[in-house]
Amino acid sequence: MRNRSRTLAALATAGALTLTLTACSSDDDGGSAETPADGDWSGETLTVMHFEGQDSAMGIAWDRAIEIFEEETGATVDLQLTAFEDLRTSAEQLFDSGDAPDVAEYNKGNATAGQLAAIGVLENLDAAYEEYGWGDMLADSVATTAQYNEDGIMGSGSYYGVPNYGEFTFLYYNEDMFTEHGVEVPTSIEEVEAAAQTFADAGVTPFAESVQEYPLGQLWYQLALSQADRDFVNAYQLYTEPVDWQGAEISYATETIAEWVDNGFISSEVTGMTAEDAGLEFINGEVPMFYSGSWWYGRFLTEVSDFEMGITNWPSTELTPGSGGNMWVVPVESEQPELARVFIDITMRPEIQALLGDSGGLPVAADPADITDEDAQALIELFNEVNERDGLSFYPDWPTPNFYGDLNGVLQGLVNGDFTAEEAQAELESYYEDHVADIRD
Incomplete structure (x- = not known):
């Protein structure tokens, strides 16, 4: 994708979740000043x-x-x-x-x-x-x-x-680095891991990441979603059923993150990196892949100047982090x-x-x-793919007021080797259940 302009897509026609929403009537929703008859608010x-x-x-x-x-x-x-x-x-x-x-x-x-x-x-x-x-x-x-x-x-x-x-998450990739190392755009999780191994073998860290802020948590959630269905999302986000923190979905995500750190796919240095640090690594052409959100898209189109950038949805999944x-x-x-x-x-x-x-x-x-614009249409197509499969699944930190920090902290421990995958999941379960147990009951 040539970085010619900063463009994106219209979301007005995108229907996604099947929740039926009804607005309740309410009392007056505020207002301390009367509207001027002529619409002139001068002085305010x-x-x-x-x-x-x-x-x-x-x-x-x-x-x-x-x-x-x-x-x-x-x-x-x-x-x-x-x-x-x-x-x-x-x-x-x-x-x-x-x-x-x-x-x-x-x-x-x-x-x-x-x-x-x-x-x-x-x-x-x-x-x-x-x-x-x-x-x-x-x-x-x-x-x-x-x-x-x-x-x-x-x-x-x-x-x-x-x-x-609107917003959603997907895989940004450096087309020039892919070409240089003979890597094709992955269409399955097996191909993601094969691509990462190729880069790691060449001494290149495959993924730009941050665990001090949101990026690694969103990748962890995407990995869990790749093993999940809508019932899991509703249980996790809307408390419809208990969440199995040692079940297949979360175990796959946590174990995969641990394996990818061990394999050099994710640097252990991400524990001290912010989202901005990770984004700059990608902008500067230091890493070939960055899994993150559409909020980066316009900036990348503007600031990536030394290579061709591509985007693709995460493969081997029906569900994707995203929302309004x-x-x-x-x-x-x-x-x-x-x-x-x-x-x-x-x-x-x-x-x-x-x-x-x-x-x-x-x-x-x-x-x-x-x-x-062609860049806009590329993102439209990507987003439409997610919406056509009713894929938007919110974000991992939404269930509790403190889960953003809890998740980042536990993943830091996982990356540092302070937690095994099972221990990390037990920690997350305790944070989650402390808040939602009463709500779910």
Whole structure:
């Protein structure tokens, strides 16, 4: 794939999960200021917080949305940029304080948005969904992550956020390194391992990875999903049945990660590496493969300049980590909840959604005809493959508020040799069950 432009695909037609979602009626969902009769909000300030890079697809799209918002309302935007990890750890306190932004990008899932919705830190957006028609713009797979019940479990209840892009994980590969070493694009897990062995034998570490942050955890989950079915996903994510932590799915994933470290497919140095470190290894042409998310796509198209980049879905699986993307939320302490809803609606306009796609994101409400670049179409095809098999299966850290750190910590121990695979699974089971046992009962 030639790195000519930063483009992506429309997600509006992508139906994925079979969950039936119904929006519950609600009381007024906030609002401290009356809408001016002439729509002129001059003198007002809207505080917007997000964690996207300036040159990322979302950063580009949100900047344009801010311009339109200021032009149309007369209000001023106070843009506050933060880091994903910083907001993940501080949101509960920040959103319930006098320093809360008026609207913020926030992570979806039971452990994040669901938890904050359950404790009343996020505004209920049911009335806004009805007013602006956002629900009609979202595929079921995307809307799943916007609704939470009274226990903070996704998939039913009221709306507490607005996803405006999608995401999923797949394999990025360096076509030049594949050609140099006589490696074909893998179409089975056996071919993945054969390719990795070829690179390892040549003294090249096959996979860019990080266990300090999310990449290795998502690879671990993909390996488990390759042995799983939808019942496993529902049990793990929605607590429908007990999860067998020594069963075939999780055992295969954990044992495979341990084997790949032993075989040199994954460096033991990943315990000290961030996701950014892993991404830069791939960008710089130091490793041939990187299993990660569509959020890297636009950046890679821009920054990979010394080799041809390819993308392919992980083979030998029906299920894939992915969901609607992060979403806009309105904190309960927002001083401008109505303006926040106006801004959110602007980000859902076809113009902004198309810009998101043309810049390397996965928009949820773009007209596919507006996005025609070959790089965009490549990702469309990849994403459609996943949706056609109802493959989106969320992310491994969603089930509990602390499981992101728990999973990374246990995998660090596995990579370091502090845990056997069985011991690692027992540790994960204890973390998981401490939170979900009562919910499942």
